[in-house]
Amino acid sequence: MTTRVSTAQIFTNAQNHISKAREKESISAAKAATQKEITRPSQNPAEWTVAANLKDDLNIREGIAKNAKFATSFLTATENTLAQLQELVGRTHELAVEASGSGTVSPEQFYHILPEVEGLFQNVIQAVNTEFAHRPVFGGYQSHQKPFDTEGGFSGDNGKIEVEIDRNLKIPVNLSASQIIFGEGLQRGVNVIDTYRGLLTGLKEGNIQGVRDSLEGLLGAIDQFSLGRTQVAGSMTEIQRALDSYEVNQEQSQKVISELEEADPVKVFSDLVRDQTVLRAAIETNRKVINESPIDTLLK
Amino acid sequence: MAVNDILDVGQRGLQAQRQALTTTSSNIANANTPGYSRQKTQLVNQPPHLVHGLPIGSGVEVKKVVRVHDEFVQKQLIDEKQSLGSLQVKAEMLSRFEALTTQEGSNLGDSINRFFNDFRDLATNVENPSLKNVVRGSAESLARSFHKMNQSLEMGRRELDLRVEDVVKHINTEGREIADLNNTIVQAESRGEVPNELMDRRDLLIRDLAEKIDLQVTEDQRGQKTLVAGNAVIVQGGDHFEMSVRRSAAEGEKAAGSMSVFIHSSGTPREITRSVKDGELAGLMQARDRVINPAMKHLDQIAFQVTQKVNELHAEGIGLDGIDNRKFFKDLGDDVEHASFHFDLDPDIKENHEKIATGFSSSTGDNRLAQAIADIQNEKMLPAGQLGGEVNLSVNESLNNLVSQVGINTQQETQMFDHQKAIVDQLENYRQSYAGVNLEEEAVDMIKYQTVFNASAKAMKVGEDLLDTILSLKD
Numbered sequence: 001m002t003t004r005v006s007t008a009q010i011f012t013n014a015q016n017h018i019s020k021a022r023e024k025e026s027i028s029a030a031k032a033a034t035q036k037e038i039t040r041p042s043q044n045p046a047e048w049t050v051a052a053n054l055k056d057d058l059n060i061r062e063g064i065a066k067n068a069k070f071a072t073s074f075l076t077a078t079e080n081t082l083a084q085l086q087e088l089v090g091r092t093h094e095l096a097v098e099a100s101g102s103g104t105v106s107p108e109q110f111y112h113i114l115p116e117v118e119g120l121f122q123n124v125i126q127a128v129n130t131e132f133a134h135r136p137v138f139g140g141y142q143s144h145q146k147p148f149d150t151e152g153g154f155s156g157d158n159g160k161i162e163v164e165i166d167r168n169l170k171i172p173v174n175l176s177a178s179q180i181i182f183g184e185g186l187q188r189g190v191n192v193i194d195t196y197r198g199l200l201t202g203l204k205e206g207n208i209q210g211v212r213d214s215l216e217g218l219l220g221a222i223d224q225f226s227l228g229r230t231q232v233a234g235s236m237t238e239i240q241r242a243l244d245s246y247e248v249n250q251e252q253s254q255k256v257i258s259e260l261e262e263a264d265p266v267k268v269f270s271d272l273v274r275d276q277t278v279l280r281a282a283i284e285t286n287r288k289v290i291n292e293s294p295i296d297t298l299l300k
Numbered sequence: 301m302a303v304n305d306i307l308d309v310g311q312r313g314l315q316a317q318r319q320a321l322t323t324t325s326s327n328i329a330n331a332n333t334p335g336y337s338r339q340k341t342q343l344v345n346q347p348p349h350l351v352h353g354l355p356i357g358s359g360v361e362v363k364k365v366v367r368v369h370d371e372f373v374q375k376q377l378i379d380e381k382q383s384l385g386s387l388q389v390k391a392e393m394l395s396r397f398e399a400l401t402t403q404e405g406s407n408l409g410d411s412i413n414r415f416f417n418d419f420r421d422l423a424t425n426v427e428n429p430s431l432k433n434v435v436r437g438s439a440e441s442l443a444r445s446f447h448k449m450n451q452s453l454e455m456g457r458r459e460l461d462l463r464v465e466d467v468v469k470h471i472n473t474e475g476r477e478i479a480d481l482n483n484t485i486v487q488a489e490s491r492g493e494v495p496n497e498l499m500d501r502r503d504l505l506i507r508d509l510a511e512k513i514d515l516q517v518t519e520d521q522r523g524q525k526t527l528v529a530g531n532a533v534i535v536q537g538g539d540h541f542e543m544s545v546r547r548s549a550a551e552g553e554k555a556a557g558s559m560s561v562f563i564h565s566s567g568t569p570r571e572i573t574r575s576v577k578d579g580e581l582a583g584l585m586q587a588r589d590r591v592i593n594p595a596m597k598h599l600d601q602i603a604f605q606v607t608q609k610v611n612e613l614h615a616e617g618i619g620l621d622g623i624d625n626r627k628f629f630k631d632l633g634d635d636v637e638h639a640s641f642h643f644d645l646d647p648d649i650k651e652n653h654e655k656i657a658t659g660f661s662s663s664t665g666d667n668r669l670a671q672a673i674a675d676i677q678n679e680k681m682l683p684a685g686q687l688g689g690e691v692n693l694s695v696n697e698s699l700n701n702l703v704s705q706v707g708i709n710t711q712q713e714t715q716m717f718d719h720q721k722a723i724v725d726q727l728e729n730y731r732q733s734y735a736g737v738n739l740e741e742e743a744v745d746m747i748k749y750q751t752v753f754n755a756s757a758k759a760m761k762v763g764e765d766l767l768d769t770i771l772s773l774k775d
Contacts, residue, residue, distance in 0.1 A: 006338075006736025007331050009729060016725070041707025042398055042714065049704040056409060056696040060677060063417030067424040134427040135665055143427050143665030161667055163424050168678060170671065 014286035021282040025275040032272045037263040044260075051260045054253045061167065065246045068165040068239050070133075071173045075239070077132035078175060079232045084127050086225045089192070092120045093218040096199055100212040114203040121196045125150060128181055135161075138177040147177060152193035154181070166242035171235055180228040183220070190220035303770060306763030309359035313756030316343055316360045320749040323365055327737045328746075335504025337367040337735040339496055367496040368735045374503055377727050378510040378517060384724045385511030386583035387717035389463070393587045394710040397456050401595065404449040405703035411445035412606075412695055414438045416677035423670035426658045436645070436653040439628070443644050446603050450640040453596045460588040461545075461559040467512050467581045468543050468561060471534070474509045475527065478502055479540035482524040489523065514578035531575035532563040541565040543572075553589035555596070561585075591709050596640075598702045601682060604639035606695060607632050609676045617657030617669035626655060628673075 031037065041048040099113050129146040130137050139147035141159030148154055158178050162170040183189025195217030202210025320341040330336040342363040348355035418438040422431040481502040488495040506525065509515055516528040520537070527535040534541050542564045550556035554573070561576055562569035576582045607629040614628035630644040648655050659666020682698035683691050693701060 004733050004738065006732045007739040008736045009732040011332075012729075012732065040398055040402055040710075041704045042395070042710035043707075045704045045707040045711060048707060049700050052409070052700040052703070053697055056413060056700070059413040060417070060696075063413075063420045067420055070424050133425055135425075139665065141659065141661060141663030141665040143663070157663065159661075159663060159666060161665060162671060163667075164420060164671065164674065 010289060014290060017282045017286060018279070021275070021279040025272070025279045028268065028272040028275045031263045031268045035263050035265065035268070036261055038261050047260045051257050054257050057167075058250060058253050058257075061246050061249060064164050064166060065243060067163055068242055068246075071163040071165060071171075072236060072239050072243075074132050074135070074137070074173050075232050075236050077130060078137045078173075079229055079236075081127050081130040081137055082180075082225045082228045082232065085124060085192075086222055086229075088120050088124050088127065089218055089221045089225065092117055092124075092196070092199070093215065093222070095120075096211055096215050096218060099203060100208055100215060110203055110206050114200070117196075117200060117203060121152075121200065122150070124192070124196065125152060128177070135174075137174060138181060140174065140177065148193075152197065154193075165239050166245060169242065171238055173235065175228050175231060180224060183224055186224065186227070188220060190217045190224055192217075192221045192224070195221060303763055303766045305356070305358070306766065307760055309357070310756045310760030310763055312346065312359035312361060313759065314753060316341075316362050317749045317753035317756060319362045319365075321746060321753065324742050324745045324749060328739060328742050331737040331739055331742075335500050335507070336737070337369045337496070337500050337503075338737045339365050339367050341365050364494060365496065366494075367500065369499075369503070370731065370734055373727060373731045373734065374507070375517075377507050377724070377731065378515060380720065380724050380727060381507060381510040382514045382578040384717070384720045385513075385580040386578050386586070387713060387720050388511075389580045389583035390587045390713040391710070391717040393456075393460065393463075393584070394591060394706065394713050397587070397592065398706050398710040400452050400456065401449075401703050401706045404445075404452045405699055408442075408445040408449050409696060409699055411438070411442040412677070412699065415442045416674050419670050419674040422656075422658060423667040423674055426665060426667045426670060429654070432653040432656045432658075435656055436649060439645050439649075442606075446599070446640045446643040449599055450596070453592055453599065454641075457555070457558065457588055457592050457596070460584050460592065461547075464559045464561070464581060464584050464588075465545050467584065468545050471509060471512050471529070471581070472540075472542050474505050474512075475534045475543075476540045478505050478509070478525065478527065479535045479538050481505070482535070483538035486522050486524060510579065512580045513576060514582065529579075530561065530563070530572040530577070530581075532565060532570070532572050534563070544569060553593060554585075555589070555593050558588060559585075591706060595702055595706060597636075598698070598705075600636050600639040600641075602640070602695060602698055602702070603643040604632060604636045605681050606676070607639065607643060609679065609681060610673055613669060613672050613676070614657055617660055618662045619655050619657045620662060620664065621655065622662050623655075624657075626657065628656070 030039065038044050038048055038051070095113050095117055099110060125148050128138050128148050135143045136147050136156065139145075139156035141161070142156045145155060147156030154177060156177055158176045159174075160172040160176075161174045163173050164170045178184040179186060179189070181193065182191045195214050198217070199211060199214035201207070202212075202214060320343065323339050323341045327338050330338075342365070343360050344363040346358040346361050348357050350356070415435075415438045418431070418435045422428075422435050425431060481498055485495050485498050485502065488498065502525065506515070506517055506527070509527070509529075513529040518526045518528075520526065522537075524537045525535065526533065526537070529543075532541070532543075534543065544562045544564060545559045546562065547557050548554075548560040548571070552574075554560070560571055560573040561581065563572050573585065576585065611627045611629055611631065615625045617626075618624045619626060626648060627646040628649055630642065630646055632639050632642055635642075644650075658670040660668050677696065678694055680692050680694055682693045682695065684693055684701065
């Protein structure tokens, strides 16, 4: 049995064939132009969701990494301050040793050492008031003013400033003044300010014993600052680890996103060539089918 | 046999071939007319009469002109086109809606990320006064993104309602025409006419109507079609019952203020919205009620949760002015509905960014609150499904879920539409193959009828010659 084909059918079929070929060619052309495999969720909802969640994760991590870098800068400022404090206290210790040398230091020499120690104390006060980005490194939450006055009086607090350095990981970036400056909560902790005060009083009063009493405190202060530097180094290591992990994660996430979203260029272009060929063939074939109707011959 | 008989037979031959040629040329003229069924002229030989006991043929006559029509295919097309209409409109609308949701969702996602990242920045550097201003800016941008997405969804809903209104108008117009055709066809048939073109037109309208609403078609004894749509008679004989739309209260999946469909068959209009199960009309309402409405609810849920969580924390904080219990966003109360529309900053914060609290104390360096607000972004606070379920998605995941759900719906409807279109195309192809005009066939028919027409004329000429010969004998 032969299948009857109506004239309208020939045109409808031609239209359908060309339209389907055109649609495929257009999809391939869009992929070639954008180099994207998925441009809308309906093309692959599951993969689109994974890619979208990964992009959000990357965005959040980018913000966190920026803050982690800021925290590194803050910690570096703290570390520099502690190094400076160690130097200042070290020099103070040298002078105190010199002043405490029994019988070798005259009262005139005491008066000669005193101004330098007073200067060093002011330098220590200046150092413990160091600010980074308007925030005193030892002020806790009290960042609107300098935590130490010129006499060494403290108006800060022990507020722990935590910064997120990785997803769901926060670390304190500031050191507590009560611990590092006043030695609270530490075994053989030293109150640096009181140690200076004792030394200065000893020097002013020519009290060698008083000067000698401060020596141990000064050495303890140097150790205390070392402890602070160790803590800072620990935090910086942790931040560095988080930043390294961010970079690895970023690379992996981008790779996965790229695998999910981006089109394989070789496949895209070969598909495009194939679809363009099919389209040309569909147009050519249907042109022939439409043109070669025997109607004209029959009605001649 | 009289010579005149030759002329009579020839004349009948001419008339019959002329009528057949008219049918053929009508077929040719209608080759591209949608819904046209080719017609065939049925020729029958006239009963012979006896002359001297011998049967002498008395020529040909046109018995009738029939249209080539397959009622079974018509029924199948009516059935399949209902689903096609529904799927086509859903695929088309959802595809457009998906593009919009993806774009707006991406903008909203960016705004969410920016808002929480700015709070992270603020937490890292609370002493920097300009960062509070930045946070206020990103919160305003977040509000704009919620509003924009809400507007897009609302516009989608309105557009679908407008289309519902249009489709109902279309159904009324076609229903009215079908009822008129029912009358006209019966009248024509009662006059002994064969109203093929009118029947074609009625069939075409019914097929077209089937794409718009689920339709049951029955035929009475007089050949009049009765149409039942959405459980309500819309055409019965020459009577047409109007449908109308109006906004109504929320019911089931339908949101308040959306269009409902009514039938005016007797007395007060009766609502038939829930009985409309297929066709374009059902597709539009399903896209509105099953895709846009849940997406809107989902968006409202996200906006509500963000507002609640941020406000709860911010109220625990103390501003630099020493004031606590201050909201960050405008209080929405317990009203989740329209939360994305009403989402906005608290007027105090809007007026002065310095009122943004960053800590749980009034100390300038206290960053705990700012960090806690930034942490909300990671909190699993939204349900996985649009209709609730286990709360295990963060705000970003929930938004991505909303957009991908629209993608899933679009993908499903598009696949089903492609499948259904293939079925309908196949049926249309079959109908075309069976009832469509083939110009080659018609050309051959034309030659065939023309040849016989010419021959009949020749026969008449011979008859005339014979008559002339006989008449000349008298001279």
